[in-house]
Amino acid sequence: MIDVDIELTVRDGARRFDLGVRFATEAPFAALYGPSGSGKSLTLQAIAGLLKPRAGHVRLDGRTLFDAARGIDLAPRERGVGYLFQHYALFPHLSVRQNIGFGLTTWRRRRLTPAQQARVDSLIERFGLSAMADSRPGVLSGGQQQRVALARALVREPSALLLDEPFAALNPMLRGALRRELAEVVRQARIPALMITHDIDDVLELADVAFVYQDGQVVRDVDLRKGESRDHARRALGDERPVESPMRQKLRHLLNDGPAAG
Numbered sequence: 503m504i505d506v507d508i509e510l511t512v513r514d515g516a517r518r519f520d521l522g523v524r525f526a527t528e529a530p531f532a533a534l535y536g537p538s539g540s541g542k543s544l545t546l547q548a549i550a551g552l553l554k555p556r557a558g559h560v561r562l563d564g565r566t567l568f569d570a571a572r573g574i575d576l577a578p579r580e581r582g583v584g585y586l587f588q589h590y591a592l593f594p595h596l597s598v599r600q601n602i603g604f605g606l607t608t609w610r611r612r613r614l615t616p617a618q619q620a621r622v623d624s625l626i627e628r629f630g631l632s633a634m635a636d637s638r639p640g641v642l643s644g645g646q647q648q649r650v651a652l653a654r655a656l657v658r659e660p661s662a663l664l665l666d667e668p669f670a671a672l673n674p675m676l677r678g679a680l681r682r683e684l685a686e687v688v689r690q691a692r693i694p695a696l697m698i699t700h701d702i703d704d705v706l707e708l709a710d711v712a713f714v715y716q717d718g719q720v721v722r723d724v725d726l727r728k729g730e731s732r733d734h735a736r737r738a739l740g741d742e743r744p745v746e747s748p749m750r751q752k753l754r755h756l757l758n759d760g761p762a763a764g
């Protein structure tokens with residue numbers, strides 16, 4: 503269960519941006535959907551504790567991470583959330599193994615305990631990264647880099663996963679396959695995920711519920727589990743593009759995802 507109700511303002515010279523959003527859901531996979539610059543990343547940063555709202559609260563599974571009125575503001579490390587950054591933010595000078603283990607180290611203690619090392623190894627195996635565990639991120643494909651970033655986000659056994667445009671760095675050919683992979687990882691980890699995206703197909707393929715952003719506010723929420731048609735969901739999400747013909751849809755699936763079933 504994630505419950506967010508926050509107000510914050512950021513300034514950049516004479517420019518200011520006001521964010522005032524409120525949403526709550528028990529859905530395992532929620533999306534924050536909206537145009538560029540509408541406040542999605544600021545929301546994720548506030549949930550992770552990287553930005554401090556001036557008012558409101560953030561609750562996760564009944565735990566209060568932030569509450570302005572009660573003076574609660576947990577440090578990012580204490581919040582128990584995994585963060586997958588846009589473009590992954592892997593350390594180029596560290597190996598895959600060191601990147602994954604990084605979240606478990608501190609300034610004072612750089613070496614992992616045997617138990618922590620075992621956890622890193624199990625993630626390396628689970629994500630199919632054994633052959634490249636000692637390689638640096640620069641030599642990996644986009645999909646492999648995403649897996650390293652996901653393993654790093656999960657290494658501290660978080661109670662929620664925050665995903666900032668998880669497919670932004672990938673070419674369209676890879677997106678379909680990696681959406682399925684991400685869905686499987688989130689299902690296996692049994693923790694709720696909150697994903698931000700401005701790609702409507704990410705929402706339609708992955709999310710149970712979507713909160714639609716506009717100018718720093720949530721203007722609509724859309725329940726995608728109702729079993730209504732994709733076209734209906736598209737319209738509810740505010741997608742004005744003309745509806746795709748079945749032939750074009752099939753072509754797009756063939757191009758992105760390989761042969762369609764049936």
Ligand SMILES: Nc1ncnc2c1ncn2[C@@H]1O[C@H](COP(=O)(O)OP(=O)(O)OP(=O)(O)O)[C@@H](O)[C@H]1O
Pocket residue numbers: 512513514519536537538539540541542543544545699700
């Ligand atoms: N640290 C900051 N200081 C000042 N302004 C900021 C800061 N971070 C974001 N902004 C501004 O706040 C607004 C919302 O930014 P945000 O990154 O949340 O948008 P977004 O919906 O995530 O967009 P995108 O999909 O492009 O990532 C933008 O106008 C942005 O320029």
